[in-house]
Amino acid sequence: MSGDLLVTGIGHLVTNAAGRGDPAVIADAAVAVAGGAVAWVGPAAALPARHRGLPVLDAGGRAVIPGFVDAHTHAVFTGDRSGEFARRLRGETYEEILAAGGGIHATVAAVRAAPFDDLVAESAARLRRMLGQGTTTVEVKSGYGLDTATEAAMLRAAAAAGEAAGVDVLPTFLGAHVVDRGADREEYVRLVIDEMLPACAPSARFCDVFCDRGAFTVDEARRILEAGAAHGLRPRIHAEQLAHTGAALLAADLSAASADHLDHATPEDAAALAAAGTAAVLLPAVALSMRHPQPPARMLWDAGVTVALATDCNPGTGYVESMPFVVALACLEAGLTPEEALWAATRGGALSLGLSDRGWLVPGAVADLVVLDAPSYLHLPYRPGTGLVHTVVTRGEVAVGA
Numbered sequence: 580m581s582g583d584l585l586v587t588g589i590g591h592l593v594t595n596a597a598g599r600g601d602p603a604v605i606a607d608a609a610v611a612v613a614g615g616a617v618a619w620v621g622p623a624a625a626l627p628a629r630h631r632g633l634p635v636l637d638a639g640g641r642a643v644i645p646g647f648v649d650a651h652t653h654a655v656f657t658g659d660r661s662g663e664f665a666r667r668l669r670g671e672t673y674e675e676i677l678a679a680g681g682g683i684h685a686t687v688a689a690v691r692a693a694p695f696d697d698l699v700a701e702s703a704a705r706l707r708r709m710l711g712q713g714t715t716t717v718e719v720k721s722g723y724g725l726d727t728a729t730e731a732a733m734l735r736a737a738a739a740a741g742e743a744a745g746v747d748v749l750p751t752f753l754g755a756h757v758v759d760r761g762a763d764r765e766e767y768v769r770l771v772i773d774e775m776l777p778a779c780a781p782s783a784r785f786c787d788v789f790c791d792r793g794a795f796t797v798d799e800a801r802r803i804l805e806a807g808a809a810h811g812l813r814p815r816i817h818a819e820q821l822a823h824t825g826a827a828l829l830a831a832d833l834s835a836a837s838a839d840h841l842d843h844a845t846p847e848d849a850a851a852l853a854a855a856g857t858a859a860v861l862l863p864a865v866a867l868s869m870r871h872p873q874p875p876a877r878m879l880w881d882a883g884v885t886v887a888l889a890t891d892c893n894p895g896t897g898y899v900e901s902m903p904f905v906v907a908l909a910c911l912e913a914g915l916t917p918e919e920a921l922w923a924a925t926r927g928g929a930l931s932l933g934l935s936d937r938g939w940l941v942p943g944a945v946a947d948l949v950v951l952d953a954p955s956y957l958h959l960p961y962r963p964g965t966g967l968v969h970t971v972v973t974r975g976e977v978a979v980g981a
């Protein structure tokens with residue numbers, strides 16, 4: 580039957596079965612999969628006879644981890660902004676580039692002009708590369724349309740690209756990414772609430788707002804996110820990236836699924852997020868690409884917040900598709916241990932998306948897993964930039980590799 584598999588020869592299996600930051604490793608392990616879900620996990624010597632007839636994937640002594648859950652991306656877009664990247668390297672700021680009509684506005688123009696099938700094809704190719712780096716579930720935001728028709732098309736493109744790439748996509752409506760060029764800001768907020776949300780909510784799971792200096796205010800974000808919630812969309816918030824504005828406290832107050840970026844978060848923000856059960860989605864590759872200080876990952880973790888790691892893959896402020904690279908950065912630059920970073924990149928991401936059935940390898944979980952070309956998950960931060968993904972399995976089927 581499809582989705583039936585026995586993964587054997589696992590030298591070192593990360594299950595994440597024991598709680599936040601504990602990889603709960605099993606040595607010399609096996610994983611039995613039936614109908615795309617994990618049926619049994621344990622030491623290979625204890626494998627029950629009923630699972631012995633399954634098709635075998637021999638990991639050859641390598642390490643196996645749960646598939647990465649990338650909980651914050653803008654992976655549906657067309658074109659690139661490498662010229663703008665070069666300008667930033669020469670000293671222009673992102674805000675200067677945005678004010679001159681570059682930044683998000685440049686990608687909005689490209690996405691509006693792109694035929695739908697081209698947008699899907701380009702995005703699917705990107706998701707396939709992410710899958711090749713071990714990412715099996717991806718959150719994808721709209722936000723390069725800024726008009727009702729293009730925002731709705733972006734969400735349809737995200738679903739179609741996920742289908743084509745064989746990656747699970749969770750769509751987020753981000754009509755409030757930036758005020759459209761030339762628009763009156765109050766009229767734009769009303770367009771998002773009165774027209775975009777009703778049109779886009781059926782194709783989305785979450786509603787997000789870029790609440791920051793130069794973007795939307797806390798009051799505007801609250802109005803948009805409350806309207807989104809009335810359409811059944813749970814809030815996520817781009818919070819405290821460029822300046823401290825109070826967006827993290829808004830996220831906690833709204834019991835948002837996540838507050839993302841948090842580069843300027845305070846201990847008070849962390850306590851509120853922990854108390855509200857709002858996850859902190861940290862994006863160290865963006866801080867790297869923007870040459871900003873890293874988010875206070877250690878402080879947030881120690882405050883008891885559910886920490887997730889994500890790429891924020893986007894054409895402007897961080898065109899990064901690789902979760903192994905993000906794990907390495909989180910350890911080397913943002914102060915997490917390898918165990919914490921790996922958990923945040925798998926189980927933490929899943930929890931930030933409200934998904935209890937993935938990010939870990941326990942009976943009943945979706946059988947998404949990665950065979951590393953290494954004997955231990957420690958090699959992810961230890962050997963940054965090295966392709967360490969050997970095989971990727973989605974729902975019990977080999978999707979990449981052997």
Ligand SMILES: [Zn+2]
Pocket residue numbers: 651652653817891
């Ligand atoms: Zn983002």
